[in-house]
Amino acid sequence: MKTFLVTGASGAMGSAAVRKLAGEGHTVWMACRNLQKGETVRRQILQDYPEADIRIKLLDLSSFDSVKTFANELKEEGVKLDGLFNNAGTMNRHFTKTRDGIETTWQVNFLSPCLLTRLLLPILAPDAHIDNMVSLSAHYARLTENFPLSDEKDFTQLGVYAQSKLALLLYTLELSRRVPQYVNMSDPWIVNTPIIRLDRWFDPIADLFFRPVCYTPEKGVRPALRALFSDERGKYFVGKSIRDYYPKYSKRYDLQDIWTRVEAFLATIAPLDCL
Numbered sequence: 001m002k003t004f005l006v007t008g009a010s011g012a013m014g015s016a017a018v019r020k021l022a023g024e025g026h027t028v029w030m031a032c033r034n035l036q037k038g039e040t041v042r043r044q045i046l047q048d049y050p051e052a053d054i055r056i057k058l059l060d061l062s063s064f065d066s067v068k069t070f071a072n073e074l075k076e077e078g079v080k081l082d083g084l085f086n087n088a089g090t091m092n093r094h095f096t097k098t099r100d101g102i103e104t105t106w107q108v109n110f111l112s113p114c115l116l117t118r119l120l121l122p123i124l125a126p127d128a129h130i131d132n133m134v135s136l137s138a139h140y141a142r143l144t145e146n147f148p149l150s151d152e153k154d155f156t157q158l159g160v161y162a163q164s165k166l167a168l169l170l171y172t173l174e175l176s177r178r179v180p181q182y183v184n185m186s187d188p189w190i191v192n193t194p195i196i197r198l199d200r201w202f203d204p205i206a207d208l209f210f211r212p213v214c215y216t217p218e219k220g221v222r223p224a225l226r227a228l229f230s231d232e233r234g235k236y237f238v239g240k241s242i243r244d245y246y247p248k249y250s251k252r253y254d255l256q257d258i259w260t261r262v263e264a265f266l267a268t269i270a271p272l273d274c275l
């Protein structure tokens with residue numbers, strides 16, 4: 001049996017992943033920004049799987065200090081991981097900055113998962129699996145000149161969300177070529193979860209007509225679960241297919257330059273081994 005870490009583990013797809021993995025007998029670390037919410041999810045899963053080994057730890061991706069503390073604590077506790085599922089995400093309605101001075105969606109969806117992954121590499125087995133949750137919106141986005149930060153003047157709710165997922169996609173492609181672990185990404189399609197609420201007047205209409213035709217969280221998370229046991233590298237899991245986006249995106253973007261810029265930024269937050 002393996003040990004997995006799931007971020008956003010108290011959310012819709014995160015909790016579906018925890019349930020599936022823990023139900024199969026794997027040890028699962030739930031990384032949650034709200035421990036009370038996470039504990040409720042944990043108790044619900046334990047009702048169905050009383051033998052499940054599920055642990056919880058605080059992780060707020062809107063804070064680099066929280067990411068560093070989280071990774072340090074796991075290391076100090078001697079935890080070894082076979083899988084990391086970077087699932088947490090947000091889509092903020094308005095422009096807000098975190099305590100680190102970065103636009104919130106950008107930090108939660110992109111910079112913090114990259115930092116977390118880099119800090120956890122030493123405790124991830126060489127044959128471990130990493131899956132980063134992206135989104136179909138990534139294919140309609142463009143990075144701005146300000147990369148690896150996002151541009152305040154270009155902020156729109158959907159725009160920065162899509163950019164953060166594109167950035168994560170590109171980073172995943174390059175990371176997969178630099179580490180021994182199986183690094184992939186997954187796209188759940190459109191799933192009936194809290195994150196698709198846009199905080200607009202038409203939400204009730206969408207709830208009525210749109211949500212019923214969306215995937216369930218259990219279905220949406222399937223590509224991610226496949227990626228966490230796959231022997232592919234740098235691939236994009238969506239539905240039942242596995243796509244290779246390296247040719248398309250390496251033509252459109254200089255992936256090494258993107259990597260260098262992200263690494264330079266992350267190195268200002270925490271010391272990192274060169275990859």
Ligand SMILES: NC(=O)c1ccc[n+]([C@@H]2O[C@H](COP(=O)([O-])OP(=O)(O)OC[C@H]3O[C@@H](n4cnc5c(N)ncnc54)[C@H](OP(=O)(O)O)[C@@H]3O)[C@@H](O)[C@H]2O)c1
Nearest residue numbers: 008010011012013033060061062088089135190191193195
């Ligand atoms: N639903 C879709 O159609 C869709 C499509 C494409 C991609 N995705 C991606 O799928 C992933 C899971 O989302 P979901 O659809 O399951 O929605 P969700 O239920 O809202 O889950 C999002 C999770 O991220 C967590 N989170 C948000 N901000 C955080 C922070 N600052 N620190 C730590 N955790 C934070 C949330 O914590 P709380 O539990 O405390 O709220 C929640 O657990 C996200 O990355 C999302 O972008 C979703």
